[in-house]
Amino acid sequence: MEELEATERTRLRRLPRRGSFDRDTINAIIDQALFCHIGFVHQGSPFVIPTLHVRIGDRIYVHGSAASRMLRAAAEGIPLCATITHIDGLVLARSAFHHSVNYRSVVIVGTGHEVADQKEKNRVLEALVEHIVPGRWREVRPPAPKELAATSVIGMPITEASAKIRSGNAIDDEEDYALPVWAGVIPLRTVAEAAIADERVPGSVAMPRYVAEYLPPSARWNDNGKAD
Amino acid sequence: MEELEATERTRLRRLPRRGSFDRDTINAIIDQALFCHIGFVHQGSPFVIPTLHVRIGDRIYVHGSAASRMLRAAAEGIPLCATITHIDGLVLARSAFHHSVNYRSVVIVGTGHEVADQKEKNRVLEALVEHIVPGRWREVRPPAPKELAATSVIGMPITEASAKIRSGNAIDDEEDYALPVWAGVIPLRTVAEAAIADERVPGSVAMPRYVAEYLPPSARWNDNGKAD
Numbered sequence: 001m002e003e004l005e006a007t008e009r010t011r012l013r014r015l016p017r018r019g020s021f022d023r024d025t026i027n028a029i030i031d032q033a034l035f036c037h038i039g040f041v042h043q044g045s046p047f048v049i050p051t052l053h054v055r056i057g058d059r060i061y062v063h064g065s066a067a068s069r070m071l072r073a074a075a076e077g078i079p080l081c082a083t084i085t086h087i088d089g090l091v092l093a094r095s096a097f098h099h100s101v102n103y104r105s106v107v108i109v110g111t112g113h114e115v116a117d118q119k120e121k122n123r124v125l126e127a128l129v130e131h132i133v134p135g136r137w138r139e140v141r142p143p144a145p146k147e148l149a150a151t152s153v154i155g156m157p158i159t160e161a162s163a164k165i166r167s168g169n170a171i172d173d174e175e176d177y178a179l180p181v182w183a184g185v186i187p188l189r190t191v192a193e194a195a196i197a198d199e200r201v202p203g204s205v206a207m208p209r210y211v212a213e214y215l216p217p218s219a220r221w222n223d224n225g226k227a228d
Numbered sequence: 229m230e231e232l233e234a235t236e237r238t239r240l241r242r243l244p245r246r247g248s249f250d251r252d253t254i255n256a257i258i259d260q261a262l263f264c265h266i267g268f269v270h271q272g273s274p275f276v277i278p279t280l281h282v283r284i285g286d287r288i289y290v291h292g293s294a295a296s297r298m299l300r301a302a303a304e305g306i307p308l309c310a311t312i313t314h315i316d317g318l319v320l321a322r323s324a325f326h327h328s329v330n331y332r333s334v335v336i337v338g339t340g341h342e343v344a345d346q347k348e349k350n351r352v353l354e355a356l357v358e359h360i361v362p363g364r365w366r367e368v369r370p371p372a373p374k375e376l377a378a379t380s381v382i383g384m385p386i387t388e389a390s391a392k393i394r395s396g397n398a399i400d401d402e403e404d405y406a407l408p409v410w411a412g413v414i415p416l417r418t419v420a421e422a423a424i425a426d427e428r429v430p431g432s433v434a435m436p437r438y439v440a441e442y443l444p445p446s447a448r449w450n451d452n453g454k455a456d
Binding site: 009013034035037038039040041044045046047048049050052067069079080081082083085087090092093094095096097099101103105107109125126129132133136137139140141142143144147150151169170176177179180181182183184185186187188189190191192193194195196197198199200201202204205206207208211214216 | 237241262263265266267268269272273274275276277278280295297307308309310311313315318320321322323324325327329331333335337353354357360361364365367368369370371372375378379397398404405407408409410411412413414415416417418419420421422423424425426427428429430432433434435436439442444
């Protein structure tokens, strides 16, 4: 169990008992998500943009158009914040005040670096596609050199990062437990519905099994916390 | 149909055809989400924090502990960015490059103001609870004065905001349509699972119907874009 070092930027000021600096905990929260929100500062204003991500080892990667303002800024090494959030359930308490949400989130702060090497870029894009739809990469036409050139890939080390987790029932004030109010948790999850074929797919091309049986990353893990 | 004015901060530089400044479109994306990601700048670094939200009229509200660093900073009127994201589906193309995601997102930039008036604070908290679990507020113990005092509520006008939407199939390069590769969309959605009662709920207290039949905000809308 490797613990990341808490820094001034990642130290948990509020409810530190919900926090974790354990790398495996942080990695699992990242890996079970399809996308993150990236924060950056432009002319003094914060901007937050959703984007797909993949983790490879101790780095998180995002990609996009080489023309994207956010990715160009990120490539220049400005400070970034990548936040990943799972809302696992709604926590209903006897009092309005103690209502809460069960969640798992990770905040990573640092600076990005551009992946310029074409081979490494291709490898990250493969990992990204395989993270989102396992089995997909080998079936599709790989990126052409001009497509790779039009794509920016930004990596960020997962060094300054912390996780925050809440689970379980509400903690009500002791006297409120006597109230005749239902309390508990409404679990939430992300599911995939039946895939819809593009009408231009030839009739001879069947839906692949990895599409028909698709599970989003959050559903790919068994009770031992490992992918099935 | 009211259009918000595009500003230097909300003008869509990338793929403006996916963008919208229509207030009804923006409001629907906000209302169908449980939570947003708030970005703010602290000592030059961006931070992105997930939090529940509710919209009332032309404002979005978030809340939290009065001790929260983010909320204290927001109350002081520093620039904020609130981003709401729905991932509606995975878009599988014939080429790796044209893979995409169907999504609806809203980015709101501006500055927050603290809701100090206790009555207004209570009204926002009621709207927040009702947004998340409709029917809940009237059943629970309302906030005590000291609970209201321990809660910060921040409002932000939805004035500088834009929506971005992608839907439909991949747009592949014309020559790739001949490839024997399945293409299409895997729809994703958030669902509620069966609620789990807190074991300390008295046996005489039944699960309310609004819990047993709970729908998250994203599932509360019919095909006409209105709540059922």
